[in-house]
Amino acid sequence: xxxxxxxxxxxxxxxxxxxxxxxxxxxxxxxxxxxxxxxxxxxxxxxxxxxxxxxxxxxxxxxxxxxxxxxxxxxxxxxxxxxxxxxxxxxxxxxxxxxxxxxxxxxxxxxxxxxxxxxxxxxxxxxxxxxxxxxxxxxxxxxxxxxxxxxxxxxxxxxxxxxxxxxxxxxxxxxxxxxxxxxxxxxxxxxxxxxxxxxxxxxxxxxxxxxxxxxxxxxxxxxxxxxxxxxxxxxxxxxxxxxxxxxxxxxxxxxxxxxxxxxxxxxxxxxxxxxxxxxxxxxxxxxxxxxxxxxxxxxxxxxxxxxxxxxxxxxxxxxxxxxxxxxxxxxxxxxxxxxxxxxxxxxxxxxxxxxxxxxxxxxxxxxxxxxxxxxxxxxxxxxxxxxxxxxxxxxxxxxxxxxxxxxxxxxxxxxxxxxxxxxxxxxxxxxxxxxxxxxxxxxxxxxxxxxxxxxxxxxxxxxxxxxxxxxxxxxxxxxxxxxxxxxxxxxxxxxxxxxxxxxxxxxxxxxxxxxxxxxxxxxxxxxxxxxxxxxxxxxxxxxxxxxxxxxxxxxxxxxxxxxxxxxxxxxxxxxxxxxxxxxxxxxxxxxxxxxxxxxxxxxxxxxxxxxxxxxxxxxxxxx
Amino acid sequence: xxxxxxxxxxxxxxxxxxxxxxxxxxxxxxxxxxxxxxxxxxxxxxxxxxxxxxxxxxxxxxxxxxxxxxxxxxxxxxxxxxxxxxxxxxxxxxxxxxxxxxxxxxxxxxxxxxxxxxxxxxxxxxxxxxxxxxxxxxxxxxxxxxxxxxxxxxxxxxxxxxxxxxxxxxxxxxxxxxxxxxxxxxxxxxxxxxxxxxxxxxxxxxxxxxxxxxxxxxxxxxxxxxxxxxxxxxxxxxxxxxxxxxxxxxxxxxxxx
Numbered sequence: 001x002x003x004x005x006x007x008x009x010x011x012x013x014x015x016x017x018x019x020x021x022x023x024x025x026x027x028x029x030x031x032x033x034x035x036x037x038x039x040x041x042x043x044x045x046x047x048x049x050x051x052x053x054x055x056x057x058x059x060x061x062x063x064x065x066x067x068x069x070x071x072x073x074x075x076x077x078x079x080x081x082x083x084x085x086x087x088x089x090x091x092x093x094x095x096x097x098x099x100x101x102x103x104x105x106x107x108x109x110x111x112x113x114x115x116x117x118x119x120x121x122x123x124x125x126x127x128x129x130x131x132x133x134x135x136x137x138x139x140x141x142x143x144x145x146x147x148x149x150x151x152x153x154x155x156x157x158x159x160x161x162x163x164x165x166x167x168x169x170x171x172x173x174x175x176x177x178x179x180x181x182x183x184x185x186x187x188x189x190x191x192x193x194x195x196x197x198x199x200x201x202x203x204x205x206x207x208x209x210x211x212x213x214x215x216x217x218x219x220x221x222x223x224x225x226x227x228x229x230x231x232x233x234x235x236x237x238x239x240x241x242x243x244x245x246x247x248x249x250x251x252x253x254x255x256x257x258x259x260x261x262x263x264x265x266x267x268x269x270x271x272x273x274x275x276x277x278x279x280x281x282x283x284x285x286x287x288x289x290x291x292x293x294x295x296x297x298x299x300x301x302x303x304x305x306x307x308x309x310x311x312x313x314x315x316x317x318x319x320x321x322x323x324x325x326x327x328x329x330x331x332x333x334x335x336x337x338x339x340x341x342x343x344x345x346x347x348x349x350x351x352x353x354x355x356x357x358x359x360x361x362x363x364x365x366x367x368x369x370x371x372x373x374x375x376x377x378x379x380x381x382x383x384x385x386x387x388x389x390x391x392x393x394x395x396x397x398x399x400x401x402x403x404x405x406x407x408x409x410x411x412x413x414x415x416x417x418x419x420x421x422x423x424x425x426x427x428x429x430x431x432x433x434x435x436x437x438x439x440x441x442x443x444x445x446x447x448x449x450x451x452x453x454x455x456x457x458x459x460x461x462x463x464x465x466x467x468x469x470x471x472x473x474x475x476x477x478x479x480x481x482x483x484x485x486x487x488x489x490x491x492x493x494x495x496x497x498x499x500x501x502x503x504x505x506x507x508x509x510x511x512x513x514x515x516x517x518x519x520x521x522x523x524x525x526x527x528x529x530x531x532x533x534x535x536x537x538x539x540x541x542x543x544x545x546x547x548x549x550x551x552x553x554x555x556x557x558x559x560x561x562x563x564x565x566x567x568x569x570x571x572x573x574x575x576x577x578x579x580x581x582x583x584x585x586x587x588x589x590x591x592x593x594x595x596x597x598x599x600x601x602x603x604x605x606x607x608x609x610x611x612x613x614x615x616x617x618x619x620x621x622x623x
Numbered sequence: 624x625x626x627x628x629x630x631x632x633x634x635x636x637x638x639x640x641x642x643x644x645x646x647x648x649x650x651x652x653x654x655x656x657x658x659x660x661x662x663x664x665x666x667x668x669x670x671x672x673x674x675x676x677x678x679x680x681x682x683x684x685x686x687x688x689x690x691x692x693x694x695x696x697x698x699x700x701x702x703x704x705x706x707x708x709x710x711x712x713x714x715x716x717x718x719x720x721x722x723x724x725x726x727x728x729x730x731x732x733x734x735x736x737x738x739x740x741x742x743x744x745x746x747x748x749x750x751x752x753x754x755x756x757x758x759x760x761x762x763x764x765x766x767x768x769x770x771x772x773x774x775x776x777x778x779x780x781x782x783x784x785x786x787x788x789x790x791x792x793x794x795x796x797x798x799x800x801x802x803x804x805x806x807x808x809x810x811x812x813x814x815x816x817x818x819x820x821x822x823x824x825x826x827x828x829x830x831x832x833x834x835x836x837x838x839x840x841x842x843x844x845x846x847x848x849x850x851x852x853x854x855x856x857x858x859x860x861x862x863x864x865x866x867x868x869x870x871x872x873x874x875x876x877x878x879x880x
Contacts, residue, residue, distance in 0.1 A: 295797070343866060351705070389739060400727070409712075452742065453669050520657075529838070
């Protein structure tokens with residue numbers, strides 16, 4: 001069946017984006033002309049273009065259609081199944097309200113951006129393999145590492161959206177998310193957001209890294225505006241998505257599923273969503289203020305010194321507070337869902353209850369809470385009041401306590417189990433090993449004296465890549481392999497999956513430990529070239545090779561996922577013998593996941609307890 | 624299944640393995656991660672704390688990884704489709720592994736505060752030099768009025784650098800000195816230290832600051848008192864200023880150790 005391109009929401013969205021961009025620019029130009037100002041002021045003209053482009057995309061793709069109809073009093077009954085008269089695949093390229101479709105849209109977008117972000121890393125990794133400049137200039141080095149940062153972070157936020165949207169309603173036996181239209185909107189605003197972020201490269205990019213410290217970020221190319229607004233769009237998605245997830249988890253659980261009987265992943269998502277709902281505004285505000293400072297001349301961050309040496313302008317460190325007040329908790333947004341995946345999968349492959357369920361559940365909330373008290377540890381060298389260092393050092397060390405509870409509970413879960421090691425279990429265990437490296441390299445950065453040496457060196461680079469790979473990338477891959485049968489009805493290729501694991505995990509260890517060692521030896525962060533006298537050239541060669549091995553292994557996974565969708569062995573409803581509700585329904589999960597409402601009659605992880613079940617069909621008359 | 628998961632034998636074996644792994648890993652970490660030469664009074668404090676951290680890392684890594692690998696070997700499922708031993712948790716254990724890390728946090732907070740006080744302490748007779756950063760160069764203003772492109776300081780003399788930036792944020796880092804401080808436009812930041820080893824070092828900007836951040840270096844020399852005064856006089860003459868020896872080295876006597 002041939003499908004006209006313009007019937008795809010994505011294509012209409014792209015047209016809307018371009019039309020919006022042009023009209024936004026025109027509007028600003030005309031306004032400036034009417035005001036008698038020099039019309040061509042790129043900072044203002046492009047911002048007008050970007051804002052209208054994002055709105056244009058959302059209108060074009062149809063994410064606003066139902067709401068606009070409501071304003072005219074037109075009812076919009078919920079449509080189920082693929083769009084009428086079109087092939088089923090088209091629903092993935094347009095607005096669809098089914099959470100499983102939206103979850104896969106999020107997941108695939110996240111994976112795509114992860115590959116793009118990783119490719120940026122490979123580019124500058126290759127440059128760093130030898131001292132002296134090889135094929136990059138200093139300027140494009142700065143632009144590419146900056147892009148790597150935000151694109152990779154965007155991929156993580158969107159990947160987490162994929163996990164949460166696909167899994168949460170399935171795990172709690174709900175028909176869908178609480179607000180399906182909001183859910184679709186929250187996904188689709190990511191697309192123009194990510195496009196804007198990537199488009200920055202055609203407008204000079206930005207050269208400050210993802211942290212965008214002013215005054216540097218107030219000086220560079222107009223590409224900065226594309227970054228600010230791209231991140232703003234993705235942040236809007238975080239906020240709206242988290243409202244939806246909190247409402248779904250708190251209000252849509254079936255009879256018998258008290259909070260402490262939820263699948264543990266839902267606790268992780270709940271904690272994550274609280275962070276996203278309360279924290280994201282700070283970076284949004286911060287980036288808006290910077291955009292306004294650049295385009296409207298409002299002095300928020302750039303100091304203006306009088307002849308007497310008094311600052312009558314802005315305060316550069318203000319940005320660091322606003323930025324890290326979100327961006328530190330954001331790290332827990334990146335890792336908590338992944339830690340939830342680890343806690344979710346271990347019992348299945350150990351055939352044992354999750355050790356200390358309540359402690360694991362509450363440790364997620366504790367991490368989320370403490371996460372809001374530690375932002376200043378990114379600023380030990382910033383020049384803020386010296387006594388603040390003490391407070392932030394102690395609050396940062398405290399993060400070790402709930403994190404330790406998780407690690408020890410995982411060990412307790414493995415202990416005395418009947419372990420098997422299919423690909424999802426391997427990635428779960430790999431995640432623990434990598435997150436352990438990331439976690440243990442934390443306290444040395446928390447104590448200020450050692451941080452004053454290590455801050456902004458490659459040690460930090462090693463530390464956060466280990467936490468993010470251990471806390472997100474490895475668990476994300478574990479989740480993809482684990483729920484692949486539920487999404488497609490077929491099994492992935494186990495040998496390829498294992499090959500992926502055995503390539504990626506040792507390579508990551510080499511990369512991570514290599515980065516930390518280079519940092520201890522004196523490799524600074526964010527530099528295009530280094531002094532060969534530091535003796536770190538061989539380490540950089542090893543990191544680069546490891547980076548390419550990781551990239552290759554991820555391509556293996558992509559191939560595996562595509563090819564197995566056609567030729568994989570039929571999986572059946574419950575290939576993992578899981579107790580979780582989503583495995584009690586057919587694979588792939590049907591359009592209406594649960595033919596009948598379910599009720600919870602036992603504990604979620606009572607593996608090995610004879611005669612116990614977790615869920616049952618709800619009795620007639622039950623809500 | 625030969626022995627129960629709660630049999631003491633498991634834990635004795637694990638205890639021995641954790642001990643051996645900790646020792647091996649601790650020596651390995653401290654061996655393969657050689658910190659640069661120590662050239663200030665505070666460098667030893669920083670390095671000692673770093674070494675303590677490495678031992679903590681060795682122990683915790685050994686603890687978790689030995690338990691994991693031991694489980695992989697001993698609790699691997701045989702041919703049966705059987706289930707694991709049923710235990711849902713243990714409140715005593717959870718309390719133990721919450722309280723012990725809390726105690727460790729308190730200990731490290733205490734060490735952290737003490738070392739912080741150590742490495743940031745100011746001396747009463749410090750020599751003050753003004754450091755100015757700008758894209759992509761450093762300059763150093765001395766009390767005698769000279770402005771120089773290299774930082775020359777006398778050995779064993781307590782120093783206070785008062786720093787600011789003309790444009791964007793930069794960061795002052797000499798790796799042998801183990802100290803780092805941002806230079807922020809619109810405000811003055813400070814850093815105190817006592818250089819203890821003569822020689823030439825490199826100051827490198829440690830906060831991304833635009834195009835040539837990578838190569839924003841300055842030469843730093845720690846010299847004897849005589850060399851220092853000679854150099855400063857030379858700079859003063861070259862810049863048309865009167866050499867002045869008054870209060871050039873205010874703290875040398877009190878600081879000599």
